[in-house]
Amino acid sequence: MAATVAVDNLNPKVLKCEYAVRGEIVIHAQRLQEQLKTQPGSLPFDEILYCNIGNPQSLGQQPVTFFREVLALCDHPDLLQREEIKTLFSADSISRAKQILAMIPGRATGAYSHSQGIKGLRDAIASGIASRDGFPANADDIFLTDGASPGVHLMMQLLIRNEKDGILVPIPQYPLYSASIALHGGALVPYYLNESTGWGLETSDVKKQLEDARSRGINVRALVVINPGNPTGQVLAEENQYDIVKFCKNEGLVLLADEVYQENIYVDNKKFHSFKKIVRSLGYGEEDLPLVSYQSVSKGYYGECGKRGGYFEITGFSAPVREQIYKIASVNLCSNITGQILASLVMNPPKASDESYASYKAEKDGILASLARRAKALEHAFNKLEGITCNEAEGAMYVFPQICLPQKAIEAAKAANKAPDAFYALRLLESTGIVVVPGSGFGQVPGTWHFRCTILPQEDKIPAVISRFTVFHEAFMSEYRD
Amino acid sequence: MAATVAVDNLNPKVLKCEYAVRGEIVIHAQRLQEQLKTQPGSLPFDEILYCNIGNPQSLGQQPVTFFREVLALCDHPDLLQREEIKTLFSADSISRAKQILAMIPGRATGAYSHSQGIKGLRDAIASGIASRDGFPANADDIFLTDGASPGVHLMMQLLIRNEKDGILVPIPQYPLYSASIALHGGALVPYYLNESTGWGLETSDVKKQLEDARSRGINVRALVVINPGNPTGQVLAEENQYDIVKFCKNEGLVLLADEVYQENIYVDNKKFHSFKKIVRSLGYGEEDLPLVSYQSVSKGYYGECGKRGGYFEITGFSAPVREQIYKIASVNLCSNITGQILASLVMNPPKASDESYASYKAEKDGILASLARRAKALEHAFNKLEGITCNEAEGAMYVFPQICLPQKAIEAAKAANKAPDAFYALRLLESTGIVVVPGSGFGQVPGTWHFRCTILPQEDKIPAVISRFTVFHEAFMSEYRD
Incomplete structure (x- = not known):
């Protein structure tokens, strides 16, 4: 008889893959949450606060009303024939829903679409990209x-193709990249962001890592850049982006630009520039640089993680390569239509002349201003704690403080068979109910320790988060002080 | 400089992968559709009829009202506070939406859920499975x-793990399986369904193929069964299912049961039995057989393809293996919440005491009865054509007729560098606008030719489909008759 299924006969790439954002600590948190339900009062806190993941609505952020109005009407188009909706929905949500339904063959929001997504929605997204960048965009480039x-x-x-194909990934990185490279059997080629310059990306370091990888026989195929940064929260300077683009062109690398936090910027002296805009500003065309830009409905001020909408825009790929991309997309038929519609909405929100504009703008500005205040408050609070230094969160949804752990804590972690930062995060969880992700899940300079904490708890909870954290940290440091 | 991206330096597994359901003929159809828009009257037909894919709503099937009411309310929960909804929504859609929102932490339909899906929805699905099968089901088994x-x-x-790991797949098969095996670099081990016994699955043939593969050093890991069949439309007899289950247990194979057409049965003498029920009826428990059962909101009478909802239920896997499955699921965070909600609804539709029940039942019965009539009409029509034989479509959404092509047509296809059935399908498209998928996209006994045609055009269009098809076929046969 053949061997049945056991861990030792599974795909070793799966075994190798790690994903700390939903790893051991989160699973432990879910257990504690169950315990709070079945045995209330049995733990030193009464709720679990998930600061491990950029999931704003799970922590109380409200969806943007206009977006949800349009989705509801598209989900149940019969409503559009009823008079009563005029008192329930804004006039522009009704007209937008009608406009979207008219783009869909047979108005069928329950049908598979084109494998790249509904053409009219891609047109709308392309027009959103064009007005963001000031350079044209094409629906055929959008998936x-x-x-x-x-x-x-x-x-x-x-x-x-195999373990000799490498992808340059920033360290610290969002672990989707390491997980995906592991699952596909490639080599992660790390380059280090410079913590002392606010997580600066130095192309000289990238070049060094590239050459080192090449000398080991690695065929480096692409460079991942996350801007604004995850977990690091920095926003790249425009000059820096020009360097990166030139570097990719000179070295023949695909540029994979993770731009899902493009709306999340909290400082006045930085702006988001898409890599597409940078490429076009340099006068580079289709022949010069293969670029993939990622966007998502999960982030921004909208934070619609559960809708699973997003897109990528490809430029600089030849027709035969694009056919292969299309083929893989088509094996999965299409992405969900609700997410498709929402992606078109976030790239084309209400305009000043629309009925919803005032409330839309108030919701958007309110969320972004509050996120900026929360980022600032957490950064300040962490910087006050013994042994913790925290760079400014210029963007994204996270702070990524460094903790200088006492030797005794490092030894206690070793004894517990944990990475020191995982040991710290686990103790934090067990004392406070706050869930953060240890820096080892993202990668960090060896011998340094960090954690990623989202800035997403609702603003009225931030003081309590800070005081719970502070009490824990002081006790932890007292316990392990060398 | 490193090589840039070209087809010859892409992952060869991607290059090898094929997916005919959205392949060459469909791409050609999309071009013709554009041509109809830009140059009306330039083709011998005025619309493209997509019979290539099980996509009911794209051909005019209306969604089930109750499902869409609940989705709209969950998408825009603020509606639940308004009086006006009482005239717009059924009472049970309102109470169901409230019930679902209460299951979601913070009522946040815009938040990432647990990686397996929202627990309360999985409980509801488990209860739907239990009442379908008469055996318990567990939310923890559902992804x-x-x-x-x-x-x-x-x-x-x-x-x-590598090209020596094999998966037994029926031929003809739904090409997702061959595509997925190619993308993951495994070996597809074919077993043939017997066309002369109505696409019967004979375990003796499966055994022969298994032994043959083993003799070639292939480690066969799993058996795929599609029931009701795609593209073949047969429904397995219960006795046959017992044999398959015993066979998998004896041979140490994972049973991958594609049961997405479980509601699509059109004959009185066949019933759907889930493999989970068969396994439990045999008294087999968790130790005996690893089983994965797939379900989708895209099929059935609901046909909600665009919502991208579905689940798989795993039983018979050890805890460490389940942890690996959970880990891969968690890398993708979660499936879309609208699809999750819909999956819970199709597994728990309105009950006799609910306000919506009468209309729900009328919609469901109407769709299924019409599909049965359409299946019958197409089967009869195809059987009348020269050189075509068509098995009964007992279930699913397809007929898969065999065409005996004249030698001259086969030679013409060869000259055009096409498989003969692809040549036929392309000519059909160019003459009639009807899109079918050549049998070579699904696999078939060498030297035989087929095509898959959905039974999904709206009933009032079926006579026209049949007559367009008949006229084309007669002309084709006249042109190439030996």
Whole structure:
């Protein structure tokens, strides 16, 4: 009889893959949450606060009303024939829903679409990109996806032939990249962001890592840039982006630009510039540089993670390569239509002349201003704690403080068979109910320790988060002080 | 400079993958559709009829009202606070939406859920499975997915280590299986369904193919069964299912049961029995057989393809293996919440005491009865054509007729560098606008030729489909008659 299924006969690439954002600590948190339900009062806190993942609505952020109005009408188009909706929905949500339904053959929001997504929605997204960048965009370059992740997997699947194909990835990185490279059997080629310059990306370091990888026989195929940064929260300077683009062109690398936090910028001296805009500003055309830009409905001020909408835009790929991309997309038929519609909405929100504009703008500005205040408050609070230094969160949804752990804590972690930062995060969880992700899940300079904490708890909870954290940290440091 | 991206430096597994359901003929059809828009009257037909894919709503099938009411309310929960909804929504859609929102932490339909899907929805699905099968089901065994396809990919990714790992797949098959096996670098081990016994699945043939593969050093890991069949439309007899289950247990194979057409049965003498029920009826428990059962919101009478909802249920896997499955699911965070909600609804539709029940039942019965009539009409029509024989479509959404092509047509196809059935399908498209998929996209006994045609055109269009098809076929046969 053949061997049945056991861990030792599974695909070793699966075994190798790690994904800390939903790893051991989160599974432990879910257990504690169950315990709170079945045995209330049995733990030193009364709720679990999930600061491990950029999931705003799970922590109380409200959806943008206009977006949800349009989705509801598209989900149940019969409503559009009823008079009563005029008191329930804004006039522009009604007209937008009608406009979207008219783009869909047979108004069928329950049908599979074109494998790249509904053409009219891609046109709308292309027009949103064009007005963002000031350079034209083309619906044929856009592939709608269930969130950004499937598009990342698709490109890894396309580019990685074997363990000699390498992808340059920032360290610290969002672990989707390491997980996807592991699942597809490639080599992760790390380049380090410079913590002392606010997580700066130095192309000289990238070049060094590239040459080192090449000297080991690695065929480096692509460079991943996450801007604004995850977990690091920095926003790249425009000059820096020009360098990166020139570097990719000179070295023949695909540029994979994770731009899902493009709306999440909290400082006045930085702006988001898409890599597409940078490429076009340099006068580069289709022959010069293969570029993939990722966007998602999960982030921004909208934070619609559960809708699983997103897209990637490809430029600089030849027709035969694009056919292969199309083929992989078509094996999965299409992304979900609700997510497709939402992606078109976030790239084309209400305009000043629309009925919803005032409330839309108030919701958007309110969320972004509050996120900026929360980022600032957490950064300040962490910087006050013994042994913790925290760079400014210029963007994205995270702070990524460094903790200088006492030797005794490092030894206690070793004894517990944990990475020191995982040991810290686990103790934090057990004392406070706050879930953060240890820096080892993202990668960090060896011998340094960090954690990623989202800035997403609702603003009225931030003082309590800070005080719970502070009490824990002081006790932890007292316990282990060398 | 490193090589840039070209077809010859892409992952060869991607190049090898084929997916005919959205392949060359469909791409050609999309071009013709554009031509009809830009140059009306330039083709011998005025619309493209997509019979290539099980996509009911694209051909005019209306969604089930109750499902869409619940989705709209969950998409825009603020509606639940308004009086006006009482005239717009059924009472049970309102109470169901409230019930679902209460299951979701913070009522946040815009948040990522648990990686397996929202627990309360999985409980509801488990209860639907239990009442379908008469055996208990467990929410922890259920993984909600964006349609059934991602769950198939996940299991292939888990099981396939290299080209020596094989998966038994029926021929003809739904090409997701061959595509997924190719993408993951495994070996497809074909077993043939017997066309002369109505596409019967004979375990003696499966055994022969298994032994043959083993003798070639292939480690066969799993058996795929599609019931009701795609593209073949047969419904397995219960006795046959017992044999298959015993066979998998004896041979140490994972049973991958594609049961997405479980509601699509059109004959009185056949019933759907889930493999889970068969396994439990045999008294087999968790130790005996690893089984994965796939379900989707895209098929059935609901046909909600665009919502990308589905799940797989796993039983008979050890805890460490389940942890690996969970890990892969978690890398993609979660499936879309709208699809998750819909999956819970199709497994728990309105009950006799609910306000919506009468209209729900009328819609469901109307769709299924019409599909049965359409299946019958197409089967009869095809059987009348020279050289065509068509088995009864007992279930699913397809007929898969065999065409005995004249030698001259086969030679003309060869000259055009096409498979003969692809040549036929292309000519059909160019003459009639009807899109079918050549049998070579699904696999068939060498030297035989088939095509798959959905039974999904709206009933009032079926006579025209038949007459267009008949006129084309007669002309084709006259042109190439030996």
